[in-house]
């Protein structure tokens with residue numbers, strides 16, 4: 234597996250080398266060097282936090298251009314349920330789905346269909362009681378990657394079922410082959426995505442050898458195209474084939490509610506997510522059956538490639554739900570199809586370890602602590618690392634120098650005139666007058 | 670053999686910060702690449718000791734020593750001491766007040782949990798003087814894994 238194939242990218246020309254992104258990254262994967270941010274690929278989980286926070290819009294999600302549609306004879310769009318939340322005053326999902334057929338797609342297959350099937354499969358597996366509790370949802374790829382990097386001992390809790398996106402794609406291709414008689418490779422299956430994490434999950438699948446998708450377009454790129462068509466629609470097709478359960482996956486709590494159980498937690502927003510993962514690790518949540526985890530605030534409607542505010546989108550969806558049946562998709566014979574299961578478990582990535590063996594790591598940690606004590610503890614970021622401790626770690630890993638810290642500069646240069654050269658916040662305080 | 674020593678002063682007046690030290694130790698142990706189960710045992714045992722120190726003893730100090738074979742946690746406080754240790758070790762025994770209970774503590778499971786997750790526990794306590802709890806957790810060699 235290639236861990237370096239990310240979809241969060243830096244636009245060097247736009248980057249001014251500020252400190253906003255390094256502070257927000259949940260895996261401390263960004264450093265600023267020579268005036269530009271750089272992402273440490275082994276650590277990046279593609280959560281998109283840096284895209285959200287960059288004032289220069291220098292971080293972007295690498296996504297497909299609509300030109301690639303030309304490579305396929307038959308194109309199927311797979312809208313994420315979060316797409317429906319973007320539209321104000323939408324009464325009928327069919328309007329959105331019909332519009333897809335006017336912007337270059339031959340068919341649509343709702344990801345909420347996949348979500349309803351995954352919900353049913355999860356219900357079955359929980360009932361059988363074979364899963365390690367609390368079961369952690371695996372639909373958010375940013376969360377799966379976070380677990381791999383920061384919480385590898387929780388890997389055995391992760392639900393090893395296809396995400397709704399992958400399940401929908403698998404079924405969409407089967408249906409398209411049946412409908413058209415074309416070869417599977419002539420069919421293009423495209424996800425309409427709320428986030429870069431899902432794009433990476435196509436290039437670098439989670440639990441699968443190969444993704445069932447051929448590409449992804451961002452909700453915010455598709456939205457204006459759809460809107461233009463929706464405004465001039467007279468008739469809409471009967472395309473919607475999912476209900477409250479499937480569409481509910483767009484917001485935090487939807488995947489949990491679909492399990493029809495009480496002992497669950499739905500956590501969203503990367504900081505809350507980290508806290509809850511810590512608690513699972515410390516066995517404080519052993520009485521919980523299921524934990525739904527979304528990296529984005531509010532769930533996928535909070536994805537960085539959405540157009541609408543997540544809280545507003547949630548209210549749009551509440552309005553839409555009123556007209557929907559509970560669920561439209563069910564597993565045949567109450568059995569989890571083999572193809573819905575993952576091929577492989579998540580694999581731990583041990584990028585956080587200081588050294589391969591504990592003895593060496595102990596020596597480095599001692600050195601790290603000594604250096605960290607010498608550093609001022611301001612976490613100002615001017616050294617390019619997110620915190621003083623992170624700089625100390627970079628130093629012992631041989632990636633930075635103590636002289637990267639402005640304070641080191643100030644104090645090591647005994648020359649008092651040097652004081653004037655450092656910025657005001659970092660100058661030495663004047664000596665206090667002795668009070669008798 | 671290398672030994673890493675960590676020291677934490679636990680502020681007994683700020684309940685909202687209880688548990689921070691054990692969180693920090695967990696992060697250090699992950700960076701060291703210690704066996705995952707040992708990390709879990711250390712985090713849980715130290716967390717319970719740290720919380721007790723804040724709830725029942727008004728704070729104190731924690732010293733942690735880490736080698737590749739053993740993690741030793743020494744929790745020292747100058748609180749009221751424990752009158753009957755074997756009673757305190759019983760599951761469900763607690764003297765926690767109602768307002769502490771309303772925060773979800775006071776189930777009387779802390780000390781029993783320490784015993785469950787530690788390989789060795791020694792409690793040295795004197796009423797009116799204070800309590801020292803020494804917890805040892807063995808670290809299996811995990812260099813063969815991964």
Ligand SMILES: Nc1ncnc2c1ncn2[C@@H]1O[C@H](COP(=O)(O)OP(=O)(O)OP(=O)(O)O)[C@@H](O)[C@H]1O
Pocket residue numbers: 717721722724725726746748749750751757758762763764765773774775776777778779780781800
């Ligand atoms: N450091 C300490 N100083 C004084 N008394 C203590 C100390 N630690 C524990 N105790 C006493 O032992 C009792 C049992 O402790 P234990 O940690 O098992 O339960 P708890 O703290 O009351 O509840 P829980 O840990 O489940 O939240 C406490 O209620 C308290 O009376």
Ligand code: SF4
Pocket residue numbers: 280372373374375376427428429430431526527528529532533534535536537
């Ligand atoms: S919560 Fe949803 S939108 Fe956000 S990263 Fe995860 S899958 Fe993507």
Ligand SMILES: [Mg+2]
Pocket residue numbers: 717720721775778779780
């Ligand atoms: Mg306790």
